[in-house]
Amino acid sequence: LAKTTQPISMDSYEGQEVNITCSHNNIATNDYITWYQQFPSQGPRFIIQGYKTKVTNEVASLFIPADRKSSTLSLPRVSLSDTAVYYCLVMNTGFQKLVFGTGTRLLVSP
Amino acid sequence: GAVVSQHPSWVICKSGTSVKIECRSLDFQATTMFWYRQFPKQSLMLMATSNEGSKATYEQGVEKDKFLINHASLTLSTLTVTSAHPEDSSFYICSARSPLQGSSYNEKLFFGSGTQLSVL
Numbered sequence: 001l002a003k004t005t006q007p008i009s010m011d012s013y014e015g016q017e018v019n020i021t022c023s024h025n026n027i028a029t030n031d032y033i034t035w036y037q038q039f040p041s042q043g044p045r046f047i048i049q050g051y052k053t054k055v056t057n058e059v060a061s062l063f064i065p066a067d068r069k070s071s072t073l074s075l076p077r078v079s080l081s082d083t084a085v086y087y088c089l090v091m092n093t094g095f096q097k098l099v100f101g102t103g104t105r106l107l108v109s110p
Numbered sequence: 111g112a113v114v115s116q117h118p119s120w121v122i123c124k125s126g127t128s129v130k131i132e133c134r135s136l137d138f139q140a141t142t143m144f145w146y147r148q149f150p151k152q153s154l155m156l157m158a159t160s161n162e163g164s165k166a167t168y169e170q171g172v173e174k175d176k177f178l179i180n181h182a183s184l185t186l187s188t189l190t191v192t193s194a195h196p197e198d199s200s201f202y203i204c205s206a207r208s209p210l211q212g213s214s215y216n217e218k219l220f221f222g223s224g225t226q227l228s229v230l
Contacts, residue, residue, distance in 0.1 A: 034218070043116070043203045043221030044154070087153070093217055095207070098144060100154040 002027040002090040009105040018075045020104050022088030025069045033064060033071045036087045038103070044087060048073065083108045113137055114206050116222025123194055124230055131189045131225045133204030139184035140206035144219070145177075148201045160187045194229045201226050 005023040012018045024033070032051040036044035048055055050062045050071070061074040075082060085103040113136040123129050133143060141162050146154040158168045158179050166179035176198075178190040187206075191198055204222045 036221075041201065041224065041226065043114075043205070043224045046218055046220065049218065089219075091217065091219070095217070097156065097159060098205075098219060099156055100146075102153050 002031055004088045004090060004101045006086075006088050006101060006104045008102060009107070011107050011109065012078055013109050014079055015077050018078050018082070018106060018108075020073045020075075020086055020088075020106070021070055022073070023070050024088070024090050027068050027090055028092065030092045031068075031090045032092070033062065033068075034089045034091050035060070035062065035071075035073045036089065038085045038087065047086075078106075078108045080108050080110065082106065114140075114204065114220045114222045116204050116225055118225060119223060120226040120228070122228045122230065125195055126193055128190055128192045129194055129227060131191075131202055131204070131227075133187045133189070133206070133222050135185045135206040135220075138206075138208055140187075140208070141184060142207045143181060143187040144205045144207075145179060145187075145189050146203045146205070148203060148224075154203060157189075191227065194227070196229045199227055199229045 002024045034049040035047040037047050038044040048057055048060045048062045050064055052064050055062045063072040085105050087100055087103040115134045115136055117132045121129055143160040145157045147157055148154045156169050157172045158166045160166045160179045160181040162181045162184050168174045176192055181187040201224050203224045205219050208218045
């Protein structure tokens with residue numbers, strides 16, 4: 001599966017929009033992108049998933065350009081409770097292995 | 111969404127004893143489950159892939175005789191840490207791959223809440 005690269009950390013303030021970009025240059029045709037959120041001492045939680053263009057759900061948006069070599073997770077109006085580690089993953093149907101990258105540690109301050 | 115239940119949430123044991131961690135998919139059948147371990151402020155490290163009815167596939171450097179994985183049913187996988195030592199103290203997380211629904215691009219991985227193992 002494609003290797004992903006994300007910023008190690010990001011800082012933001014309450015009420016701001018946060019965009020976390022993930023690079024996946026060698027993504028394959030059948031791969032899709034998934035983002036997870038993890039709080040300390042908890043298992044990762046699914047946020048959003050997409051193949052191309054834009055996907056939006058109640059908590060986030062995912063932007064994927066035409067070449068699909070990167071993706072951006074957008075969190076609108078973050079709050080303190082959004083402080084967590086965010087992982088970008090490239091998956092494909094029937095995947096037999098899923099390796100996590102470093103993730104992005106987001107710190108939201110008052 | 112799908113739920114994966116992991117037990118226990120935390121366990122403290124003496125060095126040399128064995129500890130079993132259970133991972134259950136509550137509302138779907140999971141033919142494939144994954145086991146990860148995570149050290150403080152580090153990413154998840156894949157330990158092994160567990161397929162129902164067959165032997166687990168271990169990642170390089172993971173001792174299969176120390177970390178026994180059993181996936182005897184479509185809803186249950188267990189990880190047994192045998193003869194635990196302090197260096198095995200870590201956060202262990204299981205996950206299950208959800209079945210395909212509709213589009214091919216919507217398989218998801220659901221995670222348990224994790225087990226904090228402390229070996230004294």
